[in-house]
Amino acid sequence: MLRRTPHVRGRVVAEDGAALEFFEVNGQRYTTPDGSFDRRLFGAQGPQRLVVRARGYATVDRSVTPDGGGDVDLGTVTPLLLPGQTPAPDSPGALEHLRLQQHPVEEWTRASVTFRRVPAGHYTVIASTRDQDRIHREELDVPEEGALSRDVKPVWRPLAR
Numbered sequence: 001m002l003r004r005t006p007h008v009r010g011r012v013v014a015e016d017g018a019a020l021e022f023f024e025v026n027g028q029r030y031t032t033p034d035g036s037f038d039r040r041l042f043g044a045q046g047p048q049r050l051v052v053r054a055r056g057y058a059t060v061d062r063s064v065t066p067d068g069g070g071d072v073d074l075g076t077v078t079p080l081l082l083p084g085q086t087p088a089p090d091s092p093g094a095l096e097h098l099r100l101q102q103h104p105v106e107e108w109t110r111a112s113v114t115f116r117r118v119p120a121g122h123y124t125v126i127a128s129t130r131d132q133d134r135i136h137r138e139e140l141d142v143p144e145e146g147a148l149s150r151d152v153k154p155v156w157r158p159l160a161r
Contacts, residue, residue: 008064009038012054023054079127079152081115086124088137089159095128095135120144127154135159 012023012035019035026049030037041048041064052060081103089095103115103123120142127136136154 006041007038008041008050009036010052011035012037012052020054023052025052026050079125081118082124082126084122084124085139086126086137088126088135088157092132092159095126095132095159098126118142125150125152127152128159129156133159 012020012030014020019033021031021033021035023030023035023037025037025039028039039050047063050060050062050064080098082098082101083103086098089098103118122139122141125136125138125140128134134156136152136156138152140150
């Protein structure tokens with residue numbers, strides 16, 4: 001009997017969508033003109049760790065779970081920081097409208113996104129995959145003093161089309 005081995009595939013791109021040609025996935029080096037990769041998942045069933053690194057960019061560290069021997073497609077995650085209690089967008093157009101209102105990203109480093117000079121208050125974080133088919137939304141409070149560090153673990157839900 002033939003059995004399909006699960007794969008994870010994706011495309012490593014910069015914030016502007018340009019492909020990164022040189023990167024690593026779980027320590028394996030890739031050189032591809034379009035930033036794509038396809039990697040077999042080994043080991044026991046259930047969640048497996050996937051770490052994607054590219055020089056000068058945030059490291060993506062995700063848990064992936066193949067469903068029924070199928071493939072896992074990661075896409076690309078883009079975070080937004082929005083003032084107040086912002087409802088989840090209900091279309092790609094509404095998501096694009098929110099991009100125009102977001103607090104500017106100051107810095108992408110290793111495993112984090114930094115927003116600087118954020119006034120104290122209540123904010124909404126919305127993350128979307130590059131193909132805008134899934135989103136994550138959560139709220140947080142920024143204190144008057146000090147720094148806020150938040151480890152966002154996305155809980156993806158479909159974006160209505």
